[in-house]
Every structure is written in structure tokens, then in C-alpha cells.
Amino acid sequence: MKIVDLSPAVPHGFKGPPSTNLGVQLNVRTKNGTGYWQSTQLDLMSLHTGTHVESALHTVEGGEPIDQVALERVIGEAVVLDLTPVEPMQILDVQDLERANEGLEAAGESIRPGDILLLRTDWAQEHIGTPEYFRESPGxxxxxxRWVVERAPKAVGCDFFEEPAAREPGWEAGEFVVHGAILGAGIPLIEGLVNLRELPPRVSFFAPFYKFAGVESAPARAFALLED
Incomplete structure (x- = not known):
């Protein structure tokens, strides 16, 4: 089997969402002498930085926290919906998804209820970790x-920032209509993916995440398995 890493590296300074204006701060401590020792402290990082999984609590008051999302819901068969090519700040509508779905079916695949649905734009390949990733992303x-929700996936993954209203600070919570539709349906949302272009239309997908308690998101290390 071949492993395809679907998560970006997160170096010092890696930018999170514009609403937080946080860059990752890694405080590295070392000791020398008879040997070498290193221990790094993470001082500042939004839980919505890099690859992460979101639960309903992100947009639903009293909703499901991330520690109650079973791993089975972010692990399993995934289907890739290829939306490329896209332009900066392009708004993708139902007809764009339908067109991509026609291409998927032409390749002999379809979106099945219970699949993990991966939305590919390739936007993250060059932009994740920069302010442009959020502010100029397709949405x-x-x-x-709602078209996505109607396909009944058990999780949805994206390699772009799909919420147009949140490109800049100053938005209202009610404007999170994309998150509201997906997370409101109880479907975990996996954001910040990369390398979806390396995947076939159907693949075994994994997005295990850190088990923080009582919050709405957690960092993940997503990957796919390909048969040689």
C-alpha cells in the first residue's frame, strides 16, 4: 500500500483564520551537555489551523463537541469530487458540483450514502498557511x-476555505451558512486538506484527530491508502 499524506506541515508562523489573526508560535527549548534534549511548547494556535476536523458545536449552540465524534465517522471510503480548475474567490454553486459529479460518473464512480466526500479545488496546494488561503479562497x-448534505456523506473534506462570509473579520455567526448546512446536519467537516490531486476517484481515507474535550475542533493528520 502507498500512503498519501493529505496534511500540510505547520511551521512557526503558519497563519490561522483571519478572525483570530494568529500565526502558530512554536517555542523550542533545548539542552546540551552529555547529550541533546528538545521540548517544544505551542504557545498560540487556533484549533482551526492546518488540517482539522470540526463538529456541530462550531455553529450549533449546545451541539456535539469534537471528542464525541467517533473515529469511524472520519475514516472509511472516500470519493473525490474534482472541481478544478477554479479561480481565486470563485463561488461554486450547484451547477459546478453537478458538472463535477458528471465527470465522476463518467469515470465509473458515484457518491454513495455513507461515503466521505472530498471536494477538490487544489487551492490549498500553494496557499495554505498564508493569509491568501482564507481571503482569496474559492467558496x-x-x-x-445543501446539495452536498443531500448526498448523505458521513463526513465532508475540503482543500479550500468554503465559507465566503468569513474571508475577512467582522462577519456574523449567522452568515456561516455553509458550515451551518453541513455541521447542522451532523456531518463532520474536515478542512485544510492538501494533495487531493494525487488521489483516484475512490480511496480509503483517514482523518484521526486530537481528542480535545468540550470544544468544536481538533487538529488532524489526514491520509489516504492507495493500492500499489
Whole structure:
């Protein structure tokens, strides 16, 4: 089997969402002498930085926290919906998803209920970790998000920042219509993926995440397994 890493590296200074204006701060401590020792402290990082999994609590008051999301819901068969090519700040609507779905079916695949649905734009390949990743990302309309929900996936993954309203600070919570549709349906959302272009239309997918208690998100190390 071949492993395809679907998570970016997160170096010092890696930028998180514009609402937090946080860059990752890694405080490295070392000791020398008879040997070498290193221990690094993570001082500042939004839980929505890099590859991460979000639960309903992100947009639903009293919703499911991330530690109650079973790993089975982010591990399993995934299908890749290829939305490329896209332009900066392009808003993807139902017709764009339908067109990509036609291409998927032409390749002999389809979106099955219970699949993990991966939305590929390749936006993250060059931009994740930069301010442009959020502020100039393609996005989805609310109708497109509801189209996704209607396919009954058990999780949804993206390699772009799908919420147009949150590109800049100053948004209202009710404007998170894409998150509201997907997370409101009880579907975990996996954001910050990379390397989706290396995957076939159907693949075994894994997004194990850190088990923080009582919060809405956790960092993940996503990967796929390909048969040689």
C-alpha cells in the first residue's frame, strides 16, 4: 500500500483564520551537555489551523463537541469530487458540483450514502498557511452546501476555505451558512486538506484527530491508502 499524506506541515508562523489573526508560535527549548534534549511548547494556535476536523458545536449552540465524534465517522471510503480548475474567490454553486459529479460518473464512480466526500479545488496546494488561503479562497453557496448534505456523506473534506462570509473579520455567526448546512446536519467537516490531486476517484481515507474535550475542533493528520 502507498500512503498519501493529505496534511500540510505547520511551521512557526503558519497563519490561522483571519478572525483570530494568529500565526502558530512554536517555542523550542533545548539542552546540551552529555547529550541533546528538545521540548517544544505551542504557545498560540487556533484549533482551526492546518488540517482539522470540526463538529456541530462550531455553529450549533449546545451541539456535539469534537471528542464525541467517533473515529469511524472520519475514516472509511472516500470519493473525490474534482472541481478544478477554479479561480481565486470563485463561488461554486450547484451547477459546478453537478458538472463535477458528471465527470465522476463518467469515470465509473458515484457518491454513495455513507461515503466521505472530498471536494477538490487544489487551492490549498500553494496557499495554505498564508493569509491568501482564507481571503482569496474559492467558496460554496448555501445551495451547494445543501446539495452536498443531500448526498448523505458521513463526513465532508475540503482543500479550500468554503465559507465566503468569513474571508475577512467582522462577519456574523449567522452568515456561516455553509458550515451551518453541513455541521447542522451532523456531518463532520474536515478542512485544510492538501494533495487531493494525487488521489483516484475512490480511496480509503483517514482523518484521526486530537481528542480535545468540550470544544468544536481538533487538529488532524489526514491520509489516504492507495493500492500499489
Amino acid at each position: 460554496l453557496t448555501e445551495a451547494a452546501a
